[in-house]
Amino acid sequence: MDLSAINPVILIAALISAATPILLAATGELVAERAGVLNLGVEGMMITGAICGFIIAVNTGSPALGFVMAAVGGAALSLLFAFLTQVALANQVASGLALTLFGLGLSALMGQSYVGIKPPRMEDVAFGPLGDIPVLGPILFSHDPIVYLGIIIVASVWAVLTFTRAGLVLRAVGENHDAAHALGYKVKRIRTMAIMFGGACAGMGGAYISLIRVPQWTEGMTAGVGWIALALVVFASWKPWRVLLGAYLFGGITQLQLNLQGAGVAIPVEYLAMSPYIVTIIVLVILSADKSRAPGSLGRIFHASQ
């Protein structure tokens, strides 16, 4: 055992980066679910975003543009879900699963000629002298812009949901769509926008994997992150800061267990490998012991005549 091989500063910096795809996807899904839409297509939107962002970044040489188009791609795919569930009134669970399967297939098709290509690298944000501060510098000021964007999105979602009229309306639609409709709010329009926001966030989360974390394109490379993001929203009781906590916890323990394995710590590897899931669930379940519950209209189909 050689714990000195683990550098806690690098570990924390790596955790923040590793958590970003889950964080982005989960935050987007949170907004959709607060508007009453259960979109199980997160995985499909992530992988579509991953390949859209990759293609654009490779062809234009600009990772930033790649992320923008990843968001557009994810949102475009989510529009399909919005059409199925809001216009055609299809079952949300089935439509979401279909969206995942469709996204996986579509991305594989789009990415056929992009295997083995190295994407342009996204530069870290230049904080100047701040990055040289011992310990805090590498942890807080040594990341790519998307890491900060993720945190800003969480903070904005929290602020909008909590303090603004728009947030109140969105929550009203999610809690009781009949009442919201009676008050004159456009339930379908609001839900469609929430779905698209979710798709855009998921798309960026996917592109983070293909452009920064790995960085390359491989079919099916999100490998289930979307499902973890979905579970995280529930365990975080539909609260943005808890999503952040959960994502960092999950990313952190995943990194920690890899580090411990590398250092040869005498804990059975099986326990280490399952620890991210267990610890995240336990912590968030304890936190959700308060009175938080799912949005009242979550997963229900809305039609004005009913």
Place this chain on the structure above:
Amino acid sequence: MTFTKILTGAVVALGLATTAMAEDKTKVGFVYVGPVGDGGWTYEHDKGRLAVEAAFGDKVETVFVESVAEGPDSERVMTQMALDGADLIFTTSFGYMDPTINVAAKFPNVKFEHATGYKRADNVSTYSARFYEGRAIQGHIAGKMTKSNIVGYIGSFPIPEVIRGINSAYIHAKKVNPDVEFKIIWAYTWFDPAKEADAAKVLIEQGADVVLQHTDSTAPQAAAQEAGNVITFGQASDMGQYAPMPRVSSIIDDWAPYYIARTQAVMDGTWSSTDTWDGIGAGMVGIGEISDAVPEDIKAEALAMKAALADGSYHAFTGPLNKQDGTPFLAEGETADDGALAGMNFYVEGIVGDIPN
């Protein structure tokens, strides 16, 4: 006779004709653990499938299902393939072993071929390649090339095939570099690019300047390239897009000749349950070109070892060797028999750490 009746007759005739045509074709199914575009393990199996199509043309029809989870899900997929009329089904991951046996018992007329497993039945063959021969060459290059004396190894699942690879690489790295140390991380997945990349990054952060992988995607190659000054080896496929650095060589699985031969056997009615385990000599394991990043003399030694492994004059597990706990494994000059290799569940002496159960 009315028009409808003529039409019905035509449809029935057409139906009969297509069934008759379908019966002429031999249908071959493939079950894959990852996507065909993984650039590694599944990619090579799919190349084998395409080779079968190319070899037999219209006489054969192939189907495949990719990204099938090991366990009950795979049983469902195999059952569906058998029901759809497959004559021969290749199941290409270790975790499909029990599902293959279960489904095969239900379809005695369908032939099954399970890769890397050890359970057979009258209609179930097993086949695998001696990847450990390639690992010996990798170990030699790794031991010679490492400057930090730390070699990182990304394991998938603690099964004999993977453990054999670790041992083989370690033995040959240690032989040329007594100070070498292996750091092993178990990813508990065959395919998860983000996790594989994370594992590679952790190993590199902890000082490894050689990363060996026994997982299926090219993600560790990308992570090594990002880090610079780290060498890797292509796994299952050449992964030549990462040459000359970080990928300095590779183990390439070549399943095509085997798949063609077995399909032919089904067509001829000569198929029987067998256990095939071929290595470099038979061509089932290929060694990808050793790139210029490797000095000439090391490259020559590696190629000499490859030749010796191929003609059988050298065995990758040759004594004296002890197990990790110090008990003797092989005496001086003794080589490991296939039984010992197939069930290998221990590290050799010198590797630090425990194998997860």
